[in-house]
Amino acid sequence: MEQAIGEAASLADAAGYKVEKIVTQKNLTRSRYGVGRGKAEEVKVIADKLKPDTILFDEVLKPTQAYNLASVVKVEVIDRERLILEIFERRASTTESKTQIKLAQLRYDMTRARESVRLSSAGEQPGFYGIGKYEADAYLLDIKRRVSALKKKLEKEVTKRQLHRNQRAKEGLMSISLAGYTSAGKTTLFNALTGEGKTTAASVFTTLSTATRAVGLQGDKVLLLDTVGFISKLPAYMIDAFKSTLEELSYAELVLLVIDISEPAHEVRHKLASSLEVIREFEVPESRIVYVLNKVDKTGVDDAFEKAGQLGILSSKRVIPVSAKTGFNLDQLRDLARSLLFETEKVQDEIGGS
Numbered sequence: 001m002e003q004a005i006g007e008a009a010s011l012a013d014a015a016g017y018k019v020e021k022i023v024t025q026k027n028l029t030r031s032r033y034g035v036g037r038g039k040a041e042e043v044k045v046i047a048d049k050l051k052p053d054t055i056l057f058d059e060v061l062k063p064t065q066a067y068n069l070a071s072v073v074k075v076e077v078i079d080r081e082r083l084i085l086e087i088f089e090r091r092a093s094t095t096e097s098k099t100q101i102k103l104a105q106l107r108y109d110m111t112r113a114r115e116s117v118r119l120s121s122a123g124e125q126p127g128f129y130g131i132g133k134y135e136a137d138a139y140l141l142d143i144k145r146r147v148s149a150l151k152k153k154l155e156k157e158v159t160k161r162q163l164h165r166n167q168r169a170k171e172g173l174m175s176i177s178l179a180g181y182t183s184a185g186k187t188t189l190f191n192a193l194t195g196e197g198k199t200t201a202a203s204v205f206t207t208l209s210t211a212t213r214a215v216g217l218q219g220d221k222v223l224l225l226d227t228v229g230f231i232s233k234l235p236a237y238m239i240d241a242f243k244s245t246l247e248e249l250s251y252a253e254l255v256l257l258v259i260d261i262s263e264p265a266h267e268v269r270h271k272l273a274s275s276l277e278v279i280r281e282f283e284v285p286e287s288r289i290v291y292v293l294n295k296v297d298k299t300g301v302d303d304a305f306e307k308a309g310q311l312g313i314l315s316s317k318r319v320i321p322v323s324a325k326t327g328f329n330l331d332q333l334r335d336l337a338r339s340l341l342f343e344t345e346k347v348q349d350e351i352g353g354s
Helices: 002-014 039-051 062-075 080-091 095-121 133-170 186-194 236-241 266-280 300-310 332-340 343-351
Strands: 056-057 074-077 173-181 212-217 220-226 254-261 289-294 319-321
Touching: 002 074, 039 062, 056 062, 056 133, 062 074, 062 095, 074 080, 080 133, 095 133, 095 236, 173 186, 173 266, 173 319, 173 332, 186 212, 186 220, 186 254, 186 289, 186 332, 212 332, 220 332, 236 289, 236 332, 254 266, 266 300, 289 300, 289 332, 300 319, 319 332
Parallel strands: 056 074, 173 220, 173 254, 254 289, 289 319
Antiparallel strands: 212 220
């Protein structure tokens, strides 16, 4: 519960909201409000007193649930999906990431437009900006056209990335992708390994687009790629929107899965599971993953290895504690990456022993 509340608060902060009050319910219902009627009334009493501009709901709400809850509390209700989309929109800086976010937003709106059409056909309140059936139909068609156009735009980016990969292959350049839960320290590690100065922050989703830099590993040159961070309960359509960015994981010879090992064991377990779920979507074999236990400056090496043992990842033999902030063990990380990439016999030994 604490982990979920903390993450929800981080999301709210990243989207620019100031949280005045937190209300929890242990067991969410599939009722018309997403929570029980009694809890909805409780929130209404609090809203009447605090007069908030918005109520953030840290779960995915069906369009009708969001509408019904807003009707009770008389305040705009934003669910987890829309909140993440707002953060994405604030953080997008490249043309590609802006296109990806726009596509995700349209898919979010499409679900609500379809629900509006369904309700209108059933003679019920549309619940989507109060528009009628014909307006909703037209809006849905417009969304479909725009989604199609954005998909074609992103397909060009996919083609461009493939050409870059082909060129790298011709030059014999191998690549390493950084992956991990949002705020695990990927970008800090990227900066430490490349000497770059990419923006870092304690808040979520600092990186929304892939950055690629060449780094030297004892005379051998490889490409290091930073990717968008993962988060739990990320809908499939959002992952799909970022496919052209995240698919770099599929082609990387090595994936450094960055884990904030300073957090409590149950949080580390939850975030690792969420990260691996996304990585497996891109069919990355276990033999390519290196588990980077980051932020040992906050906890200690012994504690890091103890948590890794609890997670069951020590047996892979590709586990290394580091501190991207202080530089601890980064030379050893470079050595490990080099041995896995260039020392074929050792790689086979590692794979055979995992």
